[in-house]
Amino acid sequence: MTANPKTEQPKTKPKIALYWCASCGGCEEAVVDLGEDLLTILDLVDIVFWPVAMDFKRSDVEKMPDGSITVSLINGAVRTSEQKEMVELLRRKSQVIVAFGACACMGGIPALANLYDKNQLLKTAYLESPSTSNTEKVLPDVKGNKHPPVPHLHEVVRALDQVIDTDYYIPGCPPPPSIVKQAVLTLLKSPPEKGSVLAPDIALCEECPRIETKPDDLVLERFDRVHLKQVDPEKCFLTQGIPCMGIGTRKGCEALCIKGNMPCTGCFGPTNNVFDHGAKLLSAFASMLSQQDEEAVDRALSTIPDPTGSFYRYGLSKSLLRKRVRGGAT
């Protein structure tokens, strides 16, 4: 929005770039959702690159001197060679790189693909899909000698900091406006220590409106699936036996899902003291049960239908294991 006359201003104004990788565009929406706050921020900065909303080109970025961009906010996981190049370019041009949103921070939903083999992904989509007619078994072709080639698809979906050096993190799927605004202002005023997550370092229960309804000594016999139970809109989900990841997920979203009467799924990721989000959640959930003999334990645990998908919903790229590989030696 440099074309805005109000923003013809001295060079000193910090330059901001926004870019997206393997993402859904929700993070872009989140920025747009800043509403008036966006305008406030726009008074403080120049946006020099923002494909979704403005006519600035990759070539423009390439022309910029290295380090000339003050802050680049990058959302989305890194999935293809093309994205990799783009973020490397932005790293060169930027003083500060911020991983924006769950995908950039931890891989996000797309990182669930790390539970599968790349070729399986392609097979399902192009050969096995019931609505696809593909008798010649054509697959997108990265060689492309007869046709233009499609870009290279990585085996592993990566968080931003697994590809380039990343300075800060803004969590959330997507990051709520309050967090975004606060984060951007913090970065402009007094940048915290490198590597900081620009959100409170404490779990969601702390700001959950339902926490008072949770008894001190909650022990569960089983877990229930939310769609099979009438949900009390006032009561703590775990108290109702419904898995809620809020216990092990960073706060900052103001418990939006809870207010929508659905449990937390963990998009803000873990707090600082946690190495592996899923492992920690797993530990907590196993602890909430009380069974002792093997059979009872199996029965109780079977009420968690998809532990991996539930505990690592957004965090697979940053899990210690990161990616499914077939067992045994490579």
Place this chain on the structure above:
Amino acid sequence: MTNAKDFEPKIVAFFCSWCTYIAADTAGVGRKKYPPNIRVVKLMCSGQLDPQYVIAALANGADGVLIGGCHPGTCHYSKGNYKALRMYKLLKRVLGDFGIEEGRIRLEWISASETNKLVKVVTDFVGQLKELGPLNWLGKLSFFDSELKEATA
């Protein structure tokens, strides 16, 4: 499995200080022999075992993880071993989704006096892991990371 013979599995063991750890200690005092493949991390109680440790061990290059706790009903802290059991069973399912074989993680109840059981368990766990071959998680990840160096198609 490939190179089963010439491969020495690396096992990270998490032992409860009240039972299995003492068993290992006593086995030593009794000069009992078992394969040197295990490296023991002493915990107060198997209930203290954080799945992060298990995963970290595998991710950092262990071929298997052995957890030793007190027999049901004998936990020094009354219920820690049951918690360990629940965690272990849930964790196994998750590791399975990552392609890590069932047989690479094992929970055994070994009381302080069961030095022979300890020896037996360690011995055949090592055998089992030789069958499965190296896990080499780091190797696999760095193999994947090589794609970061490839040029764009």
Place this chain on the structure above:
Amino acid sequence: MSEVTLKIDDKEVKAEKDMTVLDAIKSAGIDIPTLCYHPGLSPAGVCRLCSVEAIKQGRSRIVVSCSYPVEEGLVVNTKSPKVIEIRKMLLELMLARSPNVKVIQDLAKEYGIEKPRFRLEEEKCILCGLCQRVCEKIGQNVINFVGRGVGREVKTPYQISADANLDICMACGGCVSICPTGAMDDTFKESTMKKPIPIPSEFEMGLTSRKPIYVPFPQALPNIPTIDRSKCAHFVTDQCRICEEVCEPKAINFDQKEETVELEVGSIIIATGFKTFDPHMSPRYGYGIYPNVYTSLEVERLLNASGPTSGEVVLRNSGKPSSVGIIHCIGSRDENTNVYCSKVCCMYSLKLAHIIKERTGAEVYNFYTDIRTPGKGFEEFYNKILEEGVHFIRGKVGEVTDHAIDSTEEGKLVIRVEDTLMGVVRRIPVDMVVLAVGLEPQADAVELGKLLNIQCSSEGFFMERHPKMAPVETFTDGIFLAGACQGPKDIPDTIAQANAAAAQALALIDKGHVELEPNTAYVDEDLCSGCKVCIPLCPYSAISFDESKQKVEIQGVLCKGCGACVSACPSGALGQNLFELPQIMGEIKGITRVLPEVKT
């Protein structure tokens, strides 16, 4: 209860209104003969020996004192010529009926009757009816008088065939033991086809029997009788209560039961001891097969002055042994039974050898694997025994048998053994075999261990916290071990350890404070979201929720540092001293360090 006064043999005697004259006489300390009387049973007045002269308003009558009630002003003569006459006559008749019954003979003599003038009979039973009354009192009524006049005798009613009464008669033996003439021994057998079953005395290793009401052992503390509910007739028939009536201070209480007493204590000393090895497990030594094969503990009783034989060595089939074999290591140092050494057997075997030789002068043989005398004065004692001429044969006994191969072995027990010093197999014929049984953990040691949260070592004895550094402590703070429950020990060692245990317990009390585990858990309040996952996990309720802060807090005093809460805390807000997350992660990475660290 009003009293009456009467005069007995010119003595003023006060008596309860409901007493019989006989009661009054006894209470006055005057002795008159009785046969059919028993304080616990209703008077029958059949033997009439208790007859006395009663004078009422000047008129004199002969009455049977056991069934004559006292009266105000009654005058009683127990020794007036008239009375003596009658007693003499009665005794003469009885003696004629049962000339060979001791009680009768004695009484008759007392009254100067040498030879009855009447035709002698061979009758044992004097028809006093005590047997019938006691049986009735016990509530069975198995026996009664049948027939009239000369045909009168004690039998099962209407001579119903014995088998019909089998189920009624409990063979309690009440009738037999109460019978003054011993006539019941046969009558009982004939009429009930049963034999009273003696109750073996536990303390005497079954070497003798005891009553259903008994004092467990001499110098028992408290030294008072107890009732064996499983044997006492009262608890079978709900009747009897004879003891109650006999007991003057009325100390019998049938309602008293075993009860569980709960005590809150700060420390516990386990001194549950051991049990001896059961030699039935090794049948080759013939225990339970040959009556003269004893365990060391049985012999201990035999040799005890207050024991069943008052210290005499009397064999089960009566008679003193002239040769005794003591076999060591029964249930010790043997992979078929217990591999460990029971530590005390050598010394007590030497002691038994010494006493037996001293008391019987018999030849004593010790069959041993090794003689172990690791203790003050032990070796010296061993040498003394050697000088006494006790034989020592080194070698494990193959078997004990009564199969004689020559006359010298006839009627003896033969001990077959390989004498490893002579290198020959020997057969030693003896009259008595003593098995030196080893020490074993109590059968319920494991359960007790679970209860107190302490472990048993492989042989089953309680495990000390550390074999060298903490031989009295257990894995559970405040619980200490004393004596053989921790492993085979002799008395001095036991006492030493007991004192140590007591001292440990006292130290806790004396200090007035306890030392805490260093590895306690703590809360990082800035990180705690108040999710409360940890609270129910603490076995010591050390974690509580602070409503004002909306965070949990951990009572360091209560925390034992198991770490369950720490590993469960989903946001890493709990830490544990000595087990910090980075420490353990570092340890794991170090352990696997030959490989590069995984980057996340």
Place this chain on the structure above:
Amino acid sequence: MSTNGKITIDPITRLEGHGRIEIFLDKKGNVKKAYFQVPEFRGFETFCLGRPAEEMPQITSRICGVCPTAHHMASTKALDDLYKVTPPSPAIKIRELMNSIFMVEDHALHVYILGGPDLIVGPTAPKEVRNVVGVIQKLGLDVGKRVIMTRKKLRELMTYLGGKVIHPVLGLPGGVTKGIKQEDLPKFKEAAEEAVSFATFTIDTVKSIILKDKKLLDLVKSDAYTHRTYYMGLVDEHNRLNFYDGLIRVVDPEGKEVTKFDVHKYIEEISEHVEPWSYMKFCYLKRVGWKGFVDGKNSGVYCVAPLARLNVSDAISTPLANAALKEYRETLGGTPVHFTLANHWARGVEMLYAAERMLELVNDPEITSADLRIIPSEKPSVGIGVVEAPRGTLIHHYETDDKGLLRKVNLIVATQNNAARIALSVEKAATSLIKGGKVNDGLLNMIEMAFRAYDPCHACGTHSIPGHILLKATVHDSDMNVVKVLES
């Protein structure tokens, strides 16, 4: 600039996505083939396997953060079908309300910020001003404020219902998690009123701009932006426009109905074609068949989204929108309308319809009912759901084991339906602007205009492919050498 020169334009902006164009010339230097390529892939159909079905409304909303509500709705409807439950009618109304609010809001986003500027500011205006700022300059700051405020209001309502506006959590099999409290209803009514007037304003603006400017109208009608394809969209039982439910109706280039089917039959009607040079699959009508990237009655290529929806609808159930529809058709010469750029206008009409639906629903006495859920009792097996997303017909198809864990997932996503037609536009633009190896620089501008008219969302279109279409046109000569690279 010479044919050996290299011009770079990158990336195509103001649409959710990323794309690339490859143009091959023959000996004479005329276009032999133009490729429109989408270069990325996420694999939802695979990595959703094993997940519990009830999680899908939230997982699949991550396919697209611009139209998460559409995915959320389609997914939730698939779950109703999967568990064989019909939600209570208040719940259905809440869902449709949510969907309508979203339609208004999303169309507004496109008209004023993403695609609209081309028309509002004008196709000939310099790029720097062909954006929301340009729009504000032309229509005045208060309009800009109004756009922002209205969207804000609407998104607040969506937050109220969905917890999160981006990736809502409203839907469950058999109902919704949350209703409207009586005391909050005024907020909704007020917003609905506002939405109607805002939509009316928008439609007048677009209309007046197009009608005032003859050149613009001609451009809209020009052959370059015209494709005579089939059209597809949801209609209610009276063949009227419907976004939330109904049957899928298809009309041919003459506007004659060729089929109207229940979504359960979609596999018989719709097929996806795979090209080795794109990760995006191209949908076509099975009954007509895949004849390559050509339009006309004999090609299975069809079109969805505003233009198509209006073409398949006989009328609109709400008065104002229906009137607007009539005027739209009269001005553009009757239905079906084949002009790609007419999408902008059609979008306005739809916005008005959605706003009116909002008004109807918030005034429905049932809307504040607490009867919002029926707990499923049937064993799950197969479920298919469909809604109209802003960018076209959206189909979710799940199969699960009897624990409700997914075993098969198939998604037909809005932009994918348009992919072939978009490719047509590209090819047309290319052939009309590249002659004898001479490449006219208007090429990419034209392509961009076409693109934005579709409002293609390649985050969606490539649910199997994440994110973006870098629009980059590379021209190869007959020997496959690159003679020119254009990046807009």
